[in-house]
Amino acid sequence: MKSFNKTITTILLFAVAIAGCKKSFLDRPSNSQISSNNFYKSTSDLRLATASLYAGAQWSRWNRSGMMPFGDVLAGTGSFAYSQDLVQLFTRTITAQNTYVSEAWISLYNVIGQCNTVINAIKEQADASIPQADKNAAIAEAKFIRAMAYYYLAIYYGAVPIIEDNRKLIDNPLLNRNIMSDVYKFATNDLTYAAQYLPKTDQKGRLTTWSAQGMLGKVYLTMAGVGKSGGMRSQSLLDSAKKYAGNVCKNSGLTLFPSYYELFKAQNNDSPESLFALQWTAGVGYATGNDLQTWYAPTGEVLPQKTGGWQSLAPTYDLYRMYSPKDTVRRKATIMLNGDFYPELNQAAGGYKATGTGMKKHIIGNEKDNNAPTMGSWSSIEHNSLLRLADVYLVYAEAILGNNTSTSDADALLYFNKVRTRAGVDPVTSINPTMLRVERRVELAYEGQYWIDLVRFSYYDPTSAVKWLNDQDATHGRIGFTYDPVTKIATRDTTALPSTLPATISSFTLPIPASEMTSSPKLAEPPVPYY
C-alpha cells in the first residue's frame, strides 16, 4: 500500500476522465431516423425522398375525405350517406366546421409541406457529386405533386395562401390568401418546370414529362375560364391547353388501356394509361394508406377481414341516367346494381353477387383476392389515378371545342371517340359542351373529377353552372335508387330527404376551415396577389 504513489494515481485518474471526452461527444444524430443534413448523398437518395411524395399519410386524408366527397358527392354522382357532415354536402349547408372541408385542407397542405421540404433540401443540401439533371428531375417530381395540391386547393377553396418554404412560418405564421389566378399560375409554373425536367420514360408509377404536360393542359383549360363570363374563355389559354394536351395525345406514344373494366383492378396498377397515380402499399396503419373501399364500399363482405362499408357511397339516380344502354362496361366497372356478379371479389366464396346498388370503382376485394397478405382496412393496394390518358384526351377535345358551340374537328373526334369505343359505345360525329360534360362524368365517375368540371364551368358561365346544380335537384338527380334485376327497372328513392338550399355561385367555393380562420385571422382579409 505504501508503494502507492499519490501523484501518479492522481494524474492517472485525471487522464482517464479526460480521455472519455472527445470533441464530438455532444453530437448525437438519431440512429433510427435519417436527418436531412446527412441524406441526399446520391441520386438514389433523391429518388427515395421523392418516392414518399407519391403516397403516404399526407395524401391519405384527402384521398378519403376530399377526392370523392367533393369530386363526386358534391357534384351529384355519389349519394350522401346518413352522416352529419356528408349530409351538409347534400344540403349545401357546408359549415366551416365540416370534417371533410378541414381534412382536405390539412391533407393538401401536408402534401405541399412535404414537397417544399424536399425541394428546399435538394437545392440546399444535395451532394455536389449528384448530376444536375438528376437533381432537376427530382425537384420536377416534387413540383408536379405540389402543383397538383395547389390545383385542388384552388378548385375547392378558390383563393388560398401560397407557401414555398414552410420554415418561414415559424417566425411569420400568419398569411394572407393569394388571389386564385395566382394560385393557378403558381401551379402552371411548377408544371412547366416539371414538363421540362421530367424524363420521357421512367420506372412504372413515376412521373414523366407526359404527366406534367397532360396536367398543364388541364390547368390551362381551367384557367381559361377564370374571371370570364357569358360562356367565353380566354383563347390564348385554350390554345395552351390544346398545345400541351395535344402533345401528350399525339407524341407520347401512350395509348389507352384496352379494357376499361380491367383498368381498375390492382394487378393493372400503373398501366401506361396512368399518368399520375397514388402509390399506395399494403400493411400501413390508420390514415396512412388507401382506405377508399373500406369506407365507401356497399358491404364489408368483399373487404379485408370482412370489415368496412361504413359509409356506403351509393350512386345517384342522376349518374345512372347518364349511362346509355350500350354503356354497360363502364357502368358495371363503376357502380353495382342489384344482381350484378363480380367473380374477382371475395373469390374464396366464389365471387360476390350484389344485393343492391353501390359503388364498384375502388372496390378491389380482400387480401386474398389481391394476393397481398398484409393488405388491411387502411391499406388497399389500389393505385388510384389522379390523372390518366383518357382524361387528357377529353381535355384535348374540350380545348379544341373551346368557345364554339360544337365541333367536328378531326383531332377532337379522334380522341373523344377513342374514349367511347374503348368503352364499347358508338362513336360520334360532332361534339358539343354538354356531350363533353356527360362523357367526362361517365368516364371519370368516382375519380373525383366531376366537381372539378363543374367548378371550371362556373368560372366562365356562372349562370348556367348554378342552373345546372339546381336542375339536378329539381329532377331529384342526387338521390339514390333501387334496381330490380328482373324487370331491369331503376326506381328513384322516395324517402323524405333533408331540405336543400338552392345553389348560388358561392356554392362552388368551400369555406376555409373554422379552426384555420381562428388561428390565422388574416385569411379573412381580401386575397392579395402573389406575383
Place this chain on the structure above:
Amino acid sequence: MNQTIFIRKLPAFTLLVIFLMLLHLRGYAQDRLITGKVAANEDSSPLSGATVLLKGRNKSTVTNEQGLFSILAKKGDVLIFRMVGFKPQEITVGDANIINVVLKGERTNLDDVVVIGYAKIARKDATGSIGSISGEELRQTQPTTFDQALQGKVAGVVVQQVSGQPGGGVSIQIRGVSSISGSNSPLFVIDGVIIPPVNDPGKGSNPLNAINPSEIESIDVLKDASATAIYGSQATNGVVVITTKRGKIGAPSISYDVYAGFQEIPGRLPTIDLQQLATFINARAAVWGFDVRPEFANPQYLGKGTDWQKELFRRAPMQNHDITLKGGDTRTQYLLSASYFNQEGIALGSDFKRYSVRLNLDNKTTNWLKIGTSLQLAHVDENVAATGASVISTALNNTPDIPVTNSDGSWGAVTNNSGWVQPSANPVALATIIKNLRKRNQVFGNLYAEIQIAKGLSLRNELSGNFDFTTEDYFSPSYTFGKGTPSQNSGSTSAGQNFYTVIRNFLNYGHTFGKLRLDALAGHESQESTFHNVSAGRINFPSNNVQAINAGDPTTATNGGDNSLSNPKGGSAQESYFGRINLSWDDKYLLTGNIRRDGSSNFPSYNRWVTTYSGGFAWKIKNEAFLKDVAAINDLKLRLGYGLTNNQGIQGNSFITQLTSVPNGLSGTAQFQSNLANPNVTWEKTDYYSAGIDASFFNGRLSFVLDVYNRQTDGLLLKVPLPLYSGTAAGYSPGSMAAPYVNVGKVSNKGFDFQISSTNISTQKFNWKTSFTLSRNINKIIFLGSGGDQANLSTSFNNDIIQTTVVGQPIGQFYGYIFDGVYATPNDLQTHARPVNSAGNPYPVSAAGGGIWYGDRMFKDLNGDGVIDSKDKTFLGSPLPKFQFGLNNSFSYKNFDLNVFFSGNYGNKIFNQLKVSQTDPQNNSSYFSAILDYARVALRDPNGSATDVNNVYVTNPNTTIVSLRNDNTNGNNRPNSLFIEDGSFIKCKNITLGYRFSEKLLSKIHIRSVRVYGTVTNAFIITKYSGMDPEIGSWNPLSAGWDSGYYAQPRVFTLGANITLN
C-alpha cells in the same frame, strides 16, 4: 432532560460558575475507571465515534468500533454523550462502574446533515431550501417504491399516484409546473448516479422502482435554485437525492426485516344490480318503443347478477424480506443486503416481484486515498394487467346480466344482437388469458476514489452508471366474446437496453482563515445515455399453446418501428463544468455561489452550451449578540436566494429535419419528413427567487421552516401549433409533420412551503410529536407566443374542448358549461336558453327527435344572449391543487409506538369521466346507482297530449340525470360542471402500531433487538369526490386530472418485524 439541555445552551461562563459551585458542594472524590457502551435506540447498534465528555472538566473520549468507551471520572461527575444525528444525553456518575447509554436517534433539525450536491453540509450551514426525510420516516408507510412515500412529507413536493398497479408510477412536481413540452419531474440522484428526469417514470427503465425503500438512509429534496444550480440544466425542477445505507465501524450485525400483508380495493363504485337493470331497461324500452328484452320480463325473479368489480378485484397478498449484513473497521466498512419483494395486484392479472442485492463498500486504502462502491443488482418481474391502467372502466363496461363464464365453460359476454349494443370484452377473461410479462435486470452502481492531495484539498473521481435490460413478452390467444368479432391470436416480444454512464471529477477545498471559512468545489462531468430497443410481432399462431414468436404467420410479421418503438435506437449526451464557493463569516453570515456550464446534444452546436448560476445568502440571526442569550430560541436563520436555471425539455435532434422510413408502393420504403425543424430552438430559462426562515424554539421542541418562492420560466418550449397550412400539427395528425419546438411561452409559479414540527409531550414513558407540512403553489401562464390565446393547447372530450391552457390561467384548466338543472317545467322550456344548431338557431322545443324536451340538461347562458353556444363556456377549475398538506403524529408509550399519517389536497378539480357514460341512460354499459334517479317525465292530464309542452312536467326536477328519451340533440354530455368535481381530500395514508421487545429479555437469546408492528396503509379517505379515489396523477400537465377509471390505490394491511442479531 429539558433542564439539562437548557443548561447546555447557557453561555459558558454561567456553566462554569454553576459547576464550580457544584464542585465545592460535593467536595473531592477519587477518579475511577468508568466503562460502558453507547448504542442507538433504533436498532441497538453500537455507536462508534460518539463523544463522551466529562462535564466541566475538559476531559473527553470517543467510543470505539464496538461503541465502547472508558473514562476516568468520579461519583457525581456528569457525563455528556454526543453523536451527530442523535439527541445528547447526560448521566451523572453514581456507584456503578459500567454505564451503558442508548442515544435517541432522533433528528433535530440542528444536527442534521444535508446533501447540497457533490457534498454534504450541516443543515444549519445551508443557504438553500432543502427538505429531508430519513429512511425510517419513509418506511413508516411501507411503500412499494420510495417515490410513493414522499407524499406529504416534504413541503412543496406534490406527489400523485398515477396508477395503483404494483410498482406503478407516481408523478412528482416540486413547486409547480414549469414546462409544457418537457418533463416536470425532478432530477433523481441515487448515491451519486444521476437519473435524468423522465416524463413517465412508471414504466420502461424506471430505476426508481428497483430501489428497495428499506435500503434508503435518507432522502434530501433540493427545491430552490440556490440549492439545485450545481446540478445544472437537468435540475430546474428540483433534485431528489437518495442516499443508501452504508456500513459503519463496528462489529458485524445482521438484521432481518420482514413484513407480509394483503391489499384490497378501497371501495367499489355503486353500480346497479341485475334486478335494477332489468327494471331500468324495461322502463327505457317503454319510452323508446323498442329494445324490449324478454329475459327481463319479470325483474322481481332476477337475482343480483354479476358484480364485475367484485369479479375483477381480489384481496391480494404481498410480502417483503430483507437481510442486511453490515459492519467494518477503521479501514473498511461494508453493507451487504439481499431482498425479495412480492406483490400481487388487487386487479386480476397484475403482480410485481423484485429481487435485489446491494453491496456498499468503503475502504480507506492509504491515509490519502479512499475508494468505495455502491452497487445494486436488481431483477423485476412484472405482470401487467391486460386491463391496464383503466381497469375500473373495463369492469364497468359489462352489465350485471352477463355472466363471467357461461354454463358451458366459455367466457361470458354481450350477446344482445341489437345494433346499438356494443360488444364488450370480458375483463376477467382478458386478465386470465392474456400474457404480458415484463422482466427487467438492472445493474446500478457507483465507484469512487477520493484523494487527499493536501490539507484541505481533495480530489474525487466517480464513475457511475445504470444499465438496464428489459424484455417484454405478450401473447393474446384467439378468443370470441359473445357477439364480438373473433379475435385472432397475436404475440409480440420486445427487448430493450438503456445504458447511462457518468464520469465525474471534482476538487474540494476547505480552509479557515480566522473568522472566515471557505469551501470551494470545482469539477467536470460528462454523461452519456443510449437506448436500443427491438420488437417483433406476429399474428395467426397455429395454436394458442405455441407462443414463440417464430410460430406465428411470417407474412404478418412486424418489427421495430411500430408505434411504441418509433425511435428504437438513440441516445444523448451532456458535458458540464461546475463550481461552487461557500463562505462563512463568524458563523453568522453565509454566502454560496454556484455556477455550472452545460452542453447538451439536444440542441444545435451553436445553441448547445448554457450557463446556470445561483447565489444564496443566509444570516444566522441566532448567533448575533442580541439573540445569543435568548434561551427560548435555539436557532433562527434567514435565507435568500436567486438563480437562473435552464431546462432542455425537448427530444434530441428536433432542430433538424428527420426523415422516417415509411412503406411505399413505388420503392418499398421511402423517406417521409416527420418534423418541421426549428434551427433556432434554445433552452427554457427560469428566474428563481426564494427566501426562507428556519427556526427552532424551546430546546427544539418546536421548529419550523417557511419558504416563499417565485419562479418565472421564460422561453417555454412548445411544439407550437402553427396554422394547418404549415403542414404541421402539434398533436396526432397522420401525414402532418411534427410542429417545430419554439421558445414561446412564459409561465409563473409562486408559492410557499411550510413545515412545522413539535414535541407536544415528552416524558420518560410517553412521547407525542406532531409534524405538519403545507404547500401552496400558484401557477399561471403569462404568455404563449405569437399564437397568444389562440395557441391550441386544448384537450377535447366528446368533440368539445374540456381542458385548455390559456394566458392568465393555470396550465390545463378545465373548461365547459355550467350545469343548470334539467328542463322540468313549461317555463324552463319556454324561457331557458337552448343550444343552437350549426346555423346558429336554437333547436326547437319538441318531444320528437331533433328537439329539446323535458329531462334534457340545462346549461347556464353565461353571456345572456338567449342561446347556448360555445360562448357560454367558462373555466371550471384546475386539476392542480391549491394546497397540499401532510400531518404526522407519532406517539410512544413504554415499548409501544404509534404513528398516524394524513395527507391531503385542497382545491383541485377532477374530471369524472366514468360518470359521463355510467349515468347516461342511452348508454349500454353498466350504470351507477345514480341512474335510477333519471328525470321522470309525467303528464299533468293523463289523457292529454304527451307532446304538448304545457301538459308535461318532470316529477323529480332536482335530478341531474336526463330522461329516457332516445335523443341527444341537446348534447347532454357536453363538458360541463356536473362532471368536473371537487377533488379535495384528506387521506389517512398510514397507521402503524409497533412494539419493541425488552432488550434484557432478548440478550439471553443473543438477539439485539426485535420490533414487531402492524400497519394499515390508505386506511380511509374523507372527500366529496364521487369516484373511487381523488388522488390522480398525470404525466401531462395539459390533460391532468382525468379519472377514467384508473387502477385505484389499494388499502394495505401488513404485519412486520425488524430483527437485529448480534
